[in-house]
Amino acid sequence: MSNQVTDPTVVPLRAPVPLASVQGTLALDLQPRFDPPDPVVPHGRAAADVIDIEQPLRRGLEQWARRYTQAAVEIVGGDRPVSQLLRWSSREVYENLDRRAQLVAHAGRHQPGQGRVQPVRPKVLGVHACFLSRDVVEVSAHVRYGERSRALAARFEATHQRWCCTALEFA
Numbered sequence: 001m002s003n004q005v006t007d008p009t010v011v012p013l014r015a016p017v018p019l020a021s022v023q024g025t026l027a028l029d030l031q032p033r034f035d036p037p038d039p040v041v042p043h044g045r046a047a048a049d050v051i052d053i054e055q056p057l058r059r060g061l062e063q064w065a066r067r068y069t070q071a072a073v074e075i076v077g078g079d080r081p082v083s084q085l086l087r088w089s090s091r092e093v094y095e096n097l098d099r100r101a102q103l104v105a106h107a108g109r110h111q112p113g114q115g116r117v118q119p120v121r122p123k124v125l126g127v128h129a130c131f132l133s134r135d136v137v138e139v140s141a142h143v144r145y146g147e148r149s150r151a152l153a154a155r156f157e158a159t160h161q162r163w164c165c166t167a168l169e170f171a
Contacts, residue, residue: 050130050131050132050133051131051132051133051134053131053134057134058129058131061129061137061139061156061163062127062128062129062139064163065127065129065137065139065141065154065156065163066124066127066141068085068088068154068156068163068165069124069127069139069141069143069152069154070122070123070124071084071085072085072097072152072165072168073122073124073143073150073152074121074122075097075100075101075112076097076100076101076104076170077104077118077121077122078101078104078105078108078110078111078112078114078118079118079121081112082094082097082098082101082112085097085165087162088162088163088164088165089164089165089168090164090165090166090167092166092167093165093166093167093168096168097168098112100170119146120145120146121145122143122144122145122150123143123144124141124142124143125142125143125144126141126142127139127140127141127142128140128141134158135157135158136155136156136157136158137155137156137157137163138153138154138155138156139152139153139154139155139156140152140153140154141153141154150170150171151170151171152168152169152170152171153167153168153169153171154167154168154169155167155168
């Protein structure tokens with residue numbers, strides 16, 4: 001079917017524009033993969049890591065990041081006060097969490113951080129870390145809200161003998 005007007009008595013309001021084959025979408029390669037992805041590269045390093053990291057450090061950081069992201073989604077949902085992550089968050093992350101908690105509380109007509117009855121509570125299902133250095137880690141987290149999923153991305157930097165979240169993005 002053509003986008004051209006065929007009736008000479010009809011005056012088009014706009015000039016016809018050809019449509020791109022991927023208009024409004026991401027250009028993705030949808031060809032099937034027949035080989036499973038390789039989760040480990042040579043030397044025992046995880047595929048996403050920039051440097052080699054020993055497994056105990058990785059596991060410890062991923063467990064800690066899981067607890068941090070669980071607390072962050074509970075803060076935004078109104079179950080926890082934002083002050084619980086003050087020690088482990090940069091000023092920007094702390095203020096962003098507080099702003100998000102205020103917005104959700106206003107929309108839901110409740111007080112942030114007071115706990116509330118919710119039909120569904122968020123649960124962090126998975127956390128993956130990418131070590132950029134021994135002191136800088138970027139983390140992705142899969143959060144489930146009932147049947148819906150969200151993603152979080154965070155950057156943690158080691159300062160003063162503890163990890164501090166310097167960036168946190170909700171998607």
